Amino acid sequence: MSDPAAVQTTLASEQPALSPAPEVATPSKPAAEANEAPREVPAPEIKETSATDAAPQSDMLATKATPAEGEKKEPTVTSTPVTTAADDAKVPDEDKEPQNTLTERFTRAEWDVLKKFRAELPEIFAEAYTDKADGKTAPITFWGVPIDPQNPKADARVSVILMKFLRARNLNPTAAREMLVNTLRWRESFNVEAVMKEEFPEDIFGNMGKIYGLDKERRPVVYNLYGGNSDLKAVFSDVQRFIRWRVALQERSILLLDFNEVDQMIQIHDYAGVSMSSRDANSKAAASEASNIFSSHYPETLYRKFFVNVPTLLSWIFWAFKAIIPSATMAKMSMVGSGDNALRKALLPYVDSKELPKRYGGDAEAF
Numbered sequence: 001m002s003d004p005a006a007v008q009t010t011l012a013s014e015q016p017a018l019s020p021a022p023e024v025a026t027p028s029k030p031a032a033e034a035n036e037a038p039r040e041v042p043a044p045e046i047k048e049t050s051a052t053d054a055a056p057q058s059d060m061l062a063t064k065a066t067p068a069e070g071e072k073k074e075p076t077v078t079s080t081p082v083t084t085a086a087d088d089a090k091v092p093d094e095d096k097e098p099q100n101t102l103t104e105r106f107t108r109a110e111w112d113v114l115k116k117f118r119a120e121l122p123e124i125f126a127e128a129y130t131d132k133a134d135g136k137t138a139p140i141t142f143w144g145v146p147i148d149p150q151n152p153k154a155d156a157r158v159s160v161i162l163m164k165f166l167r168a169r170n171l172n173p174t175a176a177r178e179m180l181v182n183t184l185r186w187r188e189s190f191n192v193e194a195v196m197k198e199e200f201p202e203d204i205f206g207n208m209g210k211i212y213g214l215d216k217e218r219r220p221v222v223y224n225l226y227g228g229n230s231d232l233k234a235v236f237s238d239v240q241r242f243i244r245w246r247v248a249l250q251e252r253s254i255l256l257l258d259f260n261e262v263d264q265m266i267q268i269h270d271y272a273g274v275s276m277s278s279r280d281a282n283s284k285a286a287a288s289e290a291s292n293i294f295s296s297h298y299p300e301t302l303y304r305k306f307f308v309n310v311p312t313l314l315s316w317i318f319w320a321f322k323a324i325i326p327s328a329t330m331a332k333m334s335m336v337g338s339g340d341n342a343l344r345k346a347l348l349p350y351v352d353s354k355e356l357p358k359r360y361g362g363d364a365e366a367f
Contacts, residue, residue, distance in 0.1 A: 100156040100260040103163075110163060113171045117162055121149040124177055128184035140184075144255045157259035164263070168299030183297040192251060200245045204234050209249045211256070212366050213355035219303055220256040221266045221351060222249070223367075227273025236282040239289070246290050250298060257301070264303035266350060268360070272309035272338070306346060308336045308360065 129135025169175035207228035336346040344361035356362025
């Protein structure tokens with residue numbers, strides 16, 4: 001986390017439909033006969049259609065007139081509603097369910113896959129919790145959101161979470177299922193709930209990670225301070241303790257997401273004070289394991305990642321790995337130099353100055 005391996009591993013980690021035109025049966029005008037006075041045509045009788053026959057956006061009127069004797073009736077012309085691209089992205093009426101700001105952005109293709117994926121939740125739970133008799137039906141809490149495998153559509157937040165696994169696997173339900181099963185198993189074996197209650201030495205980890213402020217879209221901002229403790233030997237002396245602390249920091253960050261309007265965070269990785277001499281087997285092992293955990297079990301939770309105060313050599317390593325990093329992942333990452341001007345230029349477009357600590361070019365009196 002605090003060396004070239006840390007950089008390497010952190011890199012790995014929508015017009016409404018037109019109303020039908022009123023249905024009008026127009027009386028034909030009788031032909032005038034020689035030496036015969038014009039025939040008086042009765043005034044049209046206007047009749048309003050029933051509500052069930054009316055178009056959603058307008059009332060349809062039917063105008064009926066009695067044609068002159070011998071006169072043929074003109075055919076009734078009925079217009080057909082126009083379907084637009086916007087309609088295609090909407091959830092069909094028969095499939096209406098609770099929505100929020102995030103689910104309303106799903107595409108039709110995403111909805112189609114999501115519904116099938118949700119229907120598999122009981123089997124997914126059964127596969128993940130093989131040692132539980134009620135594993136297939138028992139609700140769980142995942143990232144602070146209750147998930148009932150028998151009625152997942154009841155809470156729009158559940159759909160947001162499941163979509164993360166689908167998007168992480170390019171809407172491949174089979175691959176997304178495997179990822180979700182593995183994540184459920186990992187959370188159980190890692191005992192995330194216990195880790196959240198664990199107390200970690202303040203003198204070792206107190207300055208290593210901070211959650212402070214929100215970006216301009218109300219996303220939480222998380223700071224990873226790799227040089228926050230000069231005694232890196234103490235930080236990485238117990239690799240599993242470091243991993244538990246790092247997962248706890250990630251979970252606390254996740255709990256700040258409401259999954260109604262906000263479902264991602266911004267991370268700032270600060271390498272100030274990091275040198276090549278800090279590299280050892282333990283730090284490399286910790287960085288590798290942490291990266292694997294976040295990429296495997298926290299899909300699509302990152303909005304942007306900024307690497308700041310990066311030493312020249314580590315910066316070179318970042319660019320060296322650019323060629324093998326997926327473009328979608330690379331688009332979320334920015335390598336920033338040091339100094340107020342560089343930091344402000346990179347961070348202020350995302351984080352307001354009053355939310356950004358002074359050490360990163362903002363005005364906030366923070367850590």
